[in-house]
Amino acid sequence: MLRFEPKNPDYRAATTRVFDGQPAMRTLGISIVALEAGEVALSMPYSASLAQQSGFIHAGIITTALDTACGMAAFTLMPPQSEILTVEFKTNLLNPAKGERFRFAATVVKPGRTLTVCEAKAFAMQDGKETLVAAMTGTLMALPQRDR
């Protein structure tokens, strides 16, 4: 595993601040469970209100958590005062998203001045057992100032 050198000594507080600034995370019940330079893990409990027609969590909701995990992992390596936005992501759905709780683990694959690529996996936790439910690769962009 690569070791990354954060450019922002205050990256933990800065990343947590961006995460806390996302109302969608509160709405979906998503929280940070691990945060290192280039690596972030999130957690979300099952909620029937976020299910699709079979009772599994909607693929888009799983993707919302994966995208945020990627964004936060990328953000830990960005310079102070950066803004971050998602350029693109792809999700492969691998198993039904059924479980009591879900874990989302993202890692930076390639940091860059402008673009950062991350990979993330979603796991369903049921009866103490974890199942891989989805995989994402995504591209995040750092905006030094408020323009694109």
Added chain:
Amino acid sequence: MLRFEPKNPDYRAATTRVFDGQPAMRTLGISIVALEAGEVALSMPYSASLAQQSGFIHAGIITTALDTACGMAAFTLMPPQSEILTVEFKTNLLNPAKGERFRFAATVVKPGRTLTVCEAKAFAMQDGKETLVAAMTGTLMALPQRDR
């Protein structure tokens, strides 16, 4: 534009039933605004509770609506008694998802017995003007029986 021949004469009712069976759609305030064989449009009002840190709708929420639009468009062409699941999708985020309301238009690009590929676009509507905010290509799978 291709004209598609639905295999299920009752495709409108069947597709609406699957959509209505998704609690996530109610939670996010998403509704069907158009439904033809191979083409579906959804609508969602802006909600601050679904925003990311800049007040724009979270890319994952936009993706949730795009994925459902693709799934419903694909489902209109599937035989009666099919079940549908998402195999994969990719979203490119093109403009900030800011607006009073959002529209999601999906079209089947290639129907298939097992796999169907759809394209979908998300538009933000503000002051009577539409802006393209995201584009998805996704693969949906028809399950004839309850196994994969």
Added chain:
Amino acid sequence: MLRFEPKNPDYRAATTRVFDGQPAMRTLGISIVALEAGEVALSMPYSASLAQQSGFIHAGIITTALDTACGMAAFTLMPPQSEILTVEFKTNLLNPAKGERFRFAATVVKPGRTLTVCEAKAFAMQDGKETLVAAMTGTLMALPQRDR
């Protein structure tokens, strides 16, 4: 269809120059058949030497032509002296790539100062009939100077 305003009045010559600078295009027999601001079409004859195990053109070769079509379409809208590189692309394979000749049509979906998103389709031509064989969405990046 969007009308695009090229920033480089000499965009035709500039784009053709970049295309001609790619040895891979000559190796694969790919040529430009149409070139407008934001839109490019390429053509490639069938070659058994580029086939996979069933005699169809390899998905990666189809992707090579689609990626170049996207890159050239994006490049037509970039300022003079730009360099271009591919950030990412996704290809959905829709039908077997069998035919006498192939056509690749790319369009810019969203131009940008740094990132441009394009869509492209590959068609197989056989006995005067065209079949859609693949669809790509890709992200291209403009480099103003020789750094990333």
Added chain:
Amino acid sequence: MLRFEPKNPDYRAATTRVFDGQPAMRTLGISIVALEAGEVALSMPYSASLAQQSGFIHAGIITTALDTACGMAAFTLMPPQSEILTVEFKTNLLNPAKGERFRFAATVVKPGRTLTVCEAKAFAMQDGKETLVAAMTGTLMALPQRDR
């Protein structure tokens, strides 16, 4: 790392046979360097005839090798008499593909009766040093008989 149980006791010979049946692999100079159940590595020397305008190997050629690596990794886990085809893949380009030789390592992430998802990475080798140049996630499909 997951351990996979091949369904075809003869998977090595069967996979090698499919690989050898691809003229495109000979044309591009790609060979198998490792082959286990669920894991395949390929190798390709640099060739100026496969370069884009900066002398780096074209992203589509890198993708051709990654797709084949994914296909072969997926095929090792398929039952005897299967046919395989690529459903879709996405490539993120991470660093310029410059080097004396390239290595492509694919792993099955999720095997399935119909669909198998693989991840692959491309590395450039120069002066004894390896650099990650691209990452792919792809979906492969097993066809039990000659129909889709």
